Amino acid sequence: MISLRALIRKEFTTLFGAPTAYLTLTMVALVTALIFFDHLRLYNQILFVYASTTMGGFASDTIPEYINLWDSVFFPVMEALGLTLIGAVPLVTMRVFAEERSRGTDELLLTSGLTPNRIVLAKFLVTFLFVVLMMSVSFVYPATAIEGGGLGFEHLAAVFVGLTLHGIGLAAIGLACSAFTSSQLVAAVSGWAVAFVLWDFSWMSPFVSEGVATFLEEIALHPRYGAFSEGVVALENVVYFVGLALVGMALARLSFDLRRVGS
Amino acid sequence: MRELALAGLVSIVFGLGSFYATDHFGAFSIANLVFGGGATLVALALGARRMRFVGGPHSRPVILRGVARVAGAFVIAVLLERAAVLADVHLDWTFEQRYELAPATRKALAELPGPVTAPLYKEDFDPRIRHTRTLLQTLARAGPVKVRELRIEDVPEDEDRFGIGSSNSVVLEVGSRYETVERPTEGALYEALYRLRQTRAVRTLAILRGEGEGDPNDTRELGYSGLAAALETEGYALRSVVSAALAEIPDDVDGILSIAPQRRLPDGFLAAVRRYLDRGGRLVAFLEPGVDSGIEEILADFGIEPDAGVLIDPASGAFGDRPRGLDPIAYNYESHPLTRGLNADRMTFFSGVRSFRLRKPRPGDEVRRVVLASPRSWLDPDLSVLKAHKREFDAGDARLDYYPIAVAGIYPRAGGEARIVAFGDSDFASNRYLRALYNLDLTLNAVHWALEREPEITLRPKIRDTVQFPLPVESTLETFYGVGLLVPQLLLIAGGIVWLRGRSA
Numbered sequence: 001m002i003s004l005r006a007l008i009r010k011e012f013t014t015l016f017g018a019p020t021a022y023l024t025l026t027m028v029a030l031v032t033a034l035i036f037f038d039h040l041r042l043y044n045q046i047l048f049v050y051a052s053t054t055m056g057g058f059a060s061d062t063i064p065e066y067i068n069l070w071d072s073v074f075f076p077v078m079e080a081l082g083l084t085l086i087g088a089v090p091l092v093t094m095r096v097f098a099e100e101r102s103r104g105t106d107e108l109l110l111t112s113g114l115t116p117n118r119i120v121l122a123k124f125l126v127t128f129l130f131v132v133l134m135m136s137v138s139f140v141y142p143a144t145a146i147e148g149g150g151l152g153f154e155h156l157a158a159v160f161v162g163l164t165l166h167g168i169g170l171a172a173i174g175l176a177c178s179a180f181t182s183s184q185l186v187a188a189v190s191g192w193a194v195a196f197v198l199w200d201f202s203w204m205s206p207f208v209s210e211g212v213a214t215f216l217e218e219i220a221l222h223p224r225y226g227a228f229s230e231g232v233v234a235l236e237n238v239v240y241f242v243g244l245a246l247v248g249m250a251l252a253r254l255s256f257d258l259r260r261v262g263s
Numbered sequence: 264m265r266e267l268a269l270a271g272l273v274s275i276v277f278g279l280g281s282f283y284a285t286d287h288f289g290a291f292s293i294a295n296l297v298f299g300g301g302a303t304l305v306a307l308a309l310g311a312r313r314m315r316f317v318g319g320p321h322s323r324p325v326i327l328r329g330v331a332r333v334a335g336a337f338v339i340a341v342l343l344e345r346a347a348v349l350a351d352v353h354l355d356w357t358f359e360q361r362y363e364l365a366p367a368t369r370k371a372l373a374e375l376p377g378p379v380t381a382p383l384y385k386e387d388f389d390p391r392i393r394h395t396r397t398l399l400q401t402l403a404r405a406g407p408v409k410v411r412e413l414r415i416e417d418v419p420e421d422e423d424r425f426g427i428g429s430s431n432s433v434v435l436e437v438g439s440r441y442e443t444v445e446r447p448t449e450g451a452l453y454e455a456l457y458r459l460r461q462t463r464a465v466r467t468l469a470i471l472r473g474e475g476e477g478d479p480n481d482t483r484e485l486g487y488s489g490l491a492a493a494l495e496t497e498g499y500a501l502r503s504v505v506s507a508a509l510a511e512i513p514d515d516v517d518g519i520l521s522i523a524p525q526r527r528l529p530d531g532f533l534a535a536v537r538r539y540l541d542r543g544g545r546l547v548a549f550l551e552p553g554v555d556s557g558i559e560e561i562l563a564d565f566g567i568e569p570d571a572g573v574l575i576d577p578a579s580g581a582f583g584d585r586p587r588g589l590d591p592i593a594y595n596y597e598s599h600p601l602t603r604g605l606n607a608d609r610m611t612f613f614s615g616v617r618s619f620r621l622r623k624p625r626p627g628d629e630v631r632r633v634v635l636a637s638p639r640s641w642l643d644p645d646l647s648v649l650k651a652h653k654r655e656f657d658a659g660d661a662r663l664d665y666y667p668i669a670v671a672g673i674y675p676r677a678g679g680e681a682r683i684v685a686f687g688d689s690d691f692a693s694n695r696y697l698r699a700l701y702n703l704d705l706t707l708n709a710v711h712w713a714l715e716r717e718p719e720i721t722l723r724p725k726i727r728d729t730v731q732f733p734l735p736v737e738s739t740l741e742t743f744y745g746v747g748l749l750v751p752q753l754l755l756i757a758g759g760i761v762w763l764r765g766r767s768a
Binding site: 016017018019021022023025026027029030033034036037040041065066070071075083137140141144145154155157158181183185186189190192193196197199200203210226227229230231232233234235236238239240242243244246247249250251253254256257258260261 | 265268269272273275276279280282283288299303322325326328329330332333335336337339340341343344346347348350351352353354355356357358361362390391393394397411446738739740742743745746747748750751754755757758759761762765
């Protein structure tokens with residue numbers, strides 16, 4: 001009988017034994033650095049234009065309020081990274097269950113004495129840890145740049161927490177999709193589709209009643225993680241992503257039941 | 264079935280992706296969404312149909328248990344989320360603490376006559392909306408505020424009705440009364456809430472004019488229009504009183520505000536002020552060093568004797584090109600109702616100050632120090648130091664002490680209880696400094712206390728500047744090369760090594 005710890009170790013080894021994990025980490029870290037630097041450069045340029053001597057300098061009122069570090073840098077970076085994660089995370093999760101299923105090793109795991117609950121838990125935990133690692137690597141550069149500018153870390157920490165939770169939510173969706181298929185391609189595409197559908201429902205508001213629109217906004221990903229970019233860490237938003245992970249795990253567990261009865 | 268599902272999902276991804284990219288539904292996105300949605304539904308229906316034939320009676324409970332587990336997880340997630348909403352835990356990690364409501368805002372919300380509807384009028388892509396939305400949500404959590412968002416173009420009738428000029432405007436509506444706030448900040452929303460809270464001015468304040476006093480209509484830096492606006496917001500009807508033309512203070516005046524007269528007031532008027540105080544009147548006086556307007560004599564009669572010199576407080580730094588010590592930053596407050604909420608972290612800024620000596624004129628009178636300079640302060644008898652430039656002051660053998668620079672007294676008299684608040688400076692309430700540190704709070708709270716409106720004493724929202732300074736490009740670029748590119752590079756090398764080893768294994 002192999003333990004949960006052994007399974008987690010095995011999952012880690014599998015994950016980092018393939019170049020996909022490194023490529024994903026590289027891609028997200030590079031994209032973060034490029035987007036962040038580009039917005040920072042643009043922000044500095046706009047700020048200097050407004051603060052030019054002909055316009056009264058930095059102490060003048062000519063600099064519009066929305067030209068600031070949060071609105072010009074953090075928020076657009078977070079928006080862009082949110083979409084980047086939708087692209088990247090299903091690439092990581094697509095193989096987690098689908099590969100085992102296509103090779104038939106999932107049945108081998110079940111015969112080793114591990115319950116489906118433990119298998120699901122181990123795979124989700126490892127993937128979540130990977131997402132945390134991915135975001136940590138991505139935030140090394142923004143954190144260093146912000147610290148160099150003499151600013152506090154708190155707001156950046158809120159952005160980091162928001163994006164990490166968003167990544168965990170996407171991972172839960174991707175893993176649930178991966179659990180229902182033996183095709184990695186189908187797993188990735190369905191992960192993208194579900195994430196895109198859950199991303200934002202504001203486009204539906206003209207067609208539905210106010211109550212339905214409010215409900216749709218409550219379940220959408222974008223308003224939830226977007227709140228973190230404002231620097232506000234709200235418990236309900238944290239719980240939303242935890243709940244999403246919980247439902248994702250239950251769905252992945254259901255796939256084992258369906259396999260058991262042969263569907 | 265799988266092929267259909269795959270095609271449907273890919274179409275949904277592209278349909279929504281093109282919508283997010285262009286922010287409108289074009290033919291491409293609509294066609295993709297219609298086809299994708301239809302194909303996915305058909306695939307799901309086919310899958311469900313196939314499920315009907317799965318297993319026998321023994322396998323159905325297994326599937327039902329699994330479905331129940333999913334439903335249970337969903338219910339738990341929803342309940343947890345609702346519980347978190349009720350718990351109302353929000354951490355403000357912004358640099359400026361911009362979503363921490365001031366006590367005054369909370370108080371104004373709590374004392375509203377009814378629930379407030381707060382529609383936020385916006386245009387698409389207005390970046391300021393996010394701040395306002397979060398601010399309104401913060402208000403909604405603290406009081407009976409119902410927030411909703413409306414696109415201006417969808418409600419043209421509201422544009423005329425509420426006078427909405429631009430996107431990012433909020434209308435606060437209580438019953439039939441409303442206040443329109445453009446460019447909403449917490450301070451602007453607080454003032455609107457305060458106005459909605461009351462229906463009329465509750466006190467009349469006479470402002471002395473005619474002898475070089477501070478001008479409440481002057482909007483320049485050294486004017487007092489900001490103070491006048493703040494007093495009106497907090498329920499005072501202001502009435503300018505020309506001292507030379509007045510033989511008696513009218514009975515309907517609840518208090519007198521004297522902002523540093525530069526010339527001596529007419530004796531007849533000073534006698535009228537004395538009579539007014541003897542019948543339980545209220546006086547708030549801002550003085551300046553070296554001026555004898557006659558108000559000083561009245562204060563002395565009431566146990567508040569202004570010192571002759573200028574207070575030097577070297578604990579405060581140099582301000583602008585002024586020498587160190589002339590502009591005290593006060594952080595020592597005596598325990599008094601009008602200093603409620605002020606402490607060593609909530610400082611007040613003064614500029615060119617005189618101090619006071621206190622005595623008790625009659626048994627039963629209560630004269631107290633309110634704001635003190637630092638213990639390193641002393642009095643310089645030479646008034647010319649006020650015009651000094653770039654020089655250090657030396658205490659010499661002057662007495663160092665906590666000199667009071669704001670005092671307050673209560674005087675039971677035959678006609679009623681008189682109250683006096685005196686400040687050794689007037690500039691601290693001018694337009695230039697009123698919003699600095701906690702000056703506004705000290706000033707308004709002093710007026711509230713003097714006019715027996717203690718429940719109004721509070722701390723108001725502060726203007727918090729957004730971070731608008733640049734990050735140094737050169738160091739950022741160095742960090743970009745050093746960290747921003749190096750980390751991905753190392754990761755790529757590691758991935759390459761793993762791949763090569765995997766191939767050779």
